[in-house]
Amino acid sequence: MFPKPEPVLKPNTYAYESRPMVKPTGFREYDARWLYEKEINLMGVQALGMGIGTLVHAMGQRPEIVVGHDFRSYSAAIKVALVSGLMAAGMKVHDIGLVTSPMAYFAQFDLDVPCVAMVTASHNDNGWTGVKMGANRPLTFGPDEMTRLKEIVLNAAFELREGGAYRFVQDFPERYIADLTSRPKIKNKLKVVAACGNGTAGAFAPRILEALGCEVVPLDCELDHTFPKYNPNPEDMKMLHAIRDAVLEHKADVGLGFDGDGDRCGVVDDEGEEIFADKVGVMLARDLSALHPNATFVVDVKSTGLFATDPVLIANKVKADYWKTGHSYMKRRVNETGALVGFEKSGHYFFNEPIGRGYDDGLVSAIAIIDMLDRNPGKKMSDLRKALPKTxxxxxxxxxxxxxxxxxxxxxxxxxxxxxxxxxxxxxxxxxxxxxxxxxxxxxxxxxxxxxxxxxxxxxxxxxxxxxxxxxxxxxxxxxxxxxxxxxxxxxxxxxxxx
The missing domain is CATH 3.30.310.50 (Alpha-D-phosphohexomutase, C-terminal domain)
Structure with missing residues (x-):
C-alpha cells in the first residue's frame, strides 16, 4: 500500500526521501500548484499521478492521458514522477515532451486522447510547480473534480491497476505549428514584437508569427528557467514596459507578450500604450461581432464594463455574460453557452469554433489580433484603442x-x-x-x-x-x-x- 501523504516533511531526512509530502492547500479551485520541495516532493507528485488515474477511472473515462511539461529546471523530473503514478493507476500515457499548455490541449484532439495533465506553474515565480488537468476535452478540472482529487490523494485512496503504458510522441510541437500555420498568410505586412519573458513560448511564438507573414522582432525568446528579467506574465507591468520600449524602438505595429506556459497573450499598441487584455477583448468582440452578429461573449468579473455598454457591441446585438474568473470556469461557461469567445482580464481567451477549439491559447489569441488588424487596413492598433469609449x-x-x-x-x-x-x-x-x-x-x-x-x-x-x-x-x-x-x-x- 502506498503511504498516506504528509502535509510537511523536513528536507534532507530519511522521511523526506521515503514518504510522500503534499501540502493540502496546493489543490486549488481548478488546478494544482505547490512550492516544489517545500510543499510537495517527488513521491508526493507520484501520489498525485495515482490520484488522477484513480479519478479518471471513477469518472468512467477512457484511461489515456496526454502529459507535457514546461521549461523549468525541475519540470521534467516532476513529469517523470507524475507519469510513474499515472501508470501505476492503469493509465496509458502519451508524453509530448517540452511544450506549452495549449499544445497539450491540442494534443487531446490531435491524438484523440480524452485526458490531459500538463506540468506547469504558468507565470508563477521560480520554485513553483503545478499541474493543469482535465478528463473531458476541451474542459479542465473545476472545483468538484479538484475536491475529489484532493480527497483521493490525501487519504491515499488509490486504486492501482494493471495496464499502465507509456508512449513518447516525438516532435509533437511540429504538429501544433502546422495546425496554426496551414492557412493563408496575412495580406498586409505587420511588424510584431514577440515577447516571451524567457518562458516556454519563446521556442515557438516567433516561428509561428513569421509563418503567418509577420516581420517578427523577438524579445526575451531565449529559454531561461531563471527568468532573469521578469516573470513571463503579460499582466506584470515590468513585462509590459519592456514590450512598450521594444515597440517604440523598432517602430512595430503591435507588441504581443506570452506568459510562461503560452496560454495567455498581452498587447502593446504601436504608440507604446499597454492595453489591458479586457480592452483588447472589446476590440476583438467589435471585430468578430461584425462577422457574427448576435454573438455571446463570456467575460470574467475582473473585466471592463464596456462589454455591456459599448455602443458598437449593442448595435451588433451582442450578449455579454459576466462569469467567474479562472480558466476552468471560463472554459466551461463558453462550452455550455456556445459563446463565440470567452475573455478574461488576465489574458486567457477561449475561442470556440470556427476560430478555436474552446481552450485558452495565447498564440490563437495573437493570431486573432493579427487577423483583426489585417481586416482593418489603414487602421493601427492605437486607432482601434482610441475608438473605444474611454474608461x-x-x-x-x-x-x-x-x-x-x-x-x-x-x-x-x-x-x-x-x-x-x-x-x-x-x-x-x-x-x-x-x-x-x-x-x-x-x-x-x-x-x-x-x-x-x-x-x-x-x-x-x-x-x-x-x-x-x-x-x-x-x-x-x-x-x-x-x-x-x-x-x-x-x-x-x-x-x-x-x-
Missing amino acids: WGSPTMSPHCADEAKYGIVDQVVAHFEKASSEGALVAGQKIRDLVTVNGVRVTAEDGTWGLVRASSNKPELVVVVESPVSEARMREMFAAVDGVLRAHPEVGEYNQTI
Whole structure:
C-alpha cells in the first residue's frame, strides 16, 4: 500500500526521501500548484499521478492521458514522477515532451486522447510547480473534480491497476505549428514584437508569427528557467514596459507578450500604450461581432464594463455574460453557452469554433489580433484603442494573503458590501448601484465606477481591480474605498503592484 501523504516533511531526512509530502492547500479551485520541495516532493507528485488515474477511472473515462511539461529546471523530473503514478493507476500515457499548455490541449484532439495533465506553474515565480488537468476535452478540472482529487490523494485512496503504458510522441510541437500555420498568410505586412519573458513560448511564438507573414522582432525568446528579467506574465507591468520600449524602438505595429506556459497573450499598441487584455477583448468582440452578429461573449468579473455598454457591441446585438474568473470556469461557461469567445482580464481567451477549439491559447489569441488588424487596413492598433469609449482602469493588483485565510477574508468583504448596499451606505462617495457576487464581490457605484475583490485561485493572494467610466480620480477613489475595507483585516499584506 502506498503511504498516506504528509502535509510537511523536513528536507534532507530519511522521511523526506521515503514518504510522500503534499501540502493540502496546493489543490486549488481548478488546478494544482505547490512550492516544489517545500510543499510537495517527488513521491508526493507520484501520489498525485495515482490520484488522477484513480479519478479518471471513477469518472468512467477512457484511461489515456496526454502529459507535457514546461521549461523549468525541475519540470521534467516532476513529469517523470507524475507519469510513474499515472501508470501505476492503469493509465496509458502519451508524453509530448517540452511544450506549452495549449499544445497539450491540442494534443487531446490531435491524438484523440480524452485526458490531459500538463506540468506547469504558468507565470508563477521560480520554485513553483503545478499541474493543469482535465478528463473531458476541451474542459479542465473545476472545483468538484479538484475536491475529489484532493480527497483521493490525501487519504491515499488509490486504486492501482494493471495496464499502465507509456508512449513518447516525438516532435509533437511540429504538429501544433502546422495546425496554426496551414492557412493563408496575412495580406498586409505587420511588424510584431514577440515577447516571451524567457518562458516556454519563446521556442515557438516567433516561428509561428513569421509563418503567418509577420516581420517578427523577438524579445526575451531565449529559454531561461531563471527568468532573469521578469516573470513571463503579460499582466506584470515590468513585462509590459519592456514590450512598450521594444515597440517604440523598432517602430512595430503591435507588441504581443506570452506568459510562461503560452496560454495567455498581452498587447502593446504601436504608440507604446499597454492595453489591458479586457480592452483588447472589446476590440476583438467589435471585430468578430461584425462577422457574427448576435454573438455571446463570456467575460470574467475582473473585466471592463464596456462589454455591456459599448455602443458598437449593442448595435451588433451582442450578449455579454459576466462569469467567474479562472480558466476552468471560463472554459466551461463558453462550452455550455456556445459563446463565440470567452475573455478574461488576465489574458486567457477561449475561442470556440470556427476560430478555436474552446481552450485558452495565447498564440490563437495573437493570431486573432493579427487577423483583426489585417481586416482593418489603414487602421493601427492605437486607432482601434482610441475608438473605444474611454474608461480608466487598474492593472490586476494582488495583496498577499495566506491560502488558509484568503477565502474567509473575501467572505467578510462580500458581507461588508452586502450590508452597505442593504443600508444605502455610500461607497466611494456614492450609493451602490449593483453587486455581483458570483466570484468574490464586484461593487458598482451610481456613476458606473466599480471595484472587485476576490481570492486568487492559484497563489496566496487576493485580487483587486478597479475601473471608472468617469475619471482617473474616481477610479482612485474606488481603490481607496476597497483598500480601506481590506486594511481592516491584518491578514492582508502588501500589494505586488498598485495604481
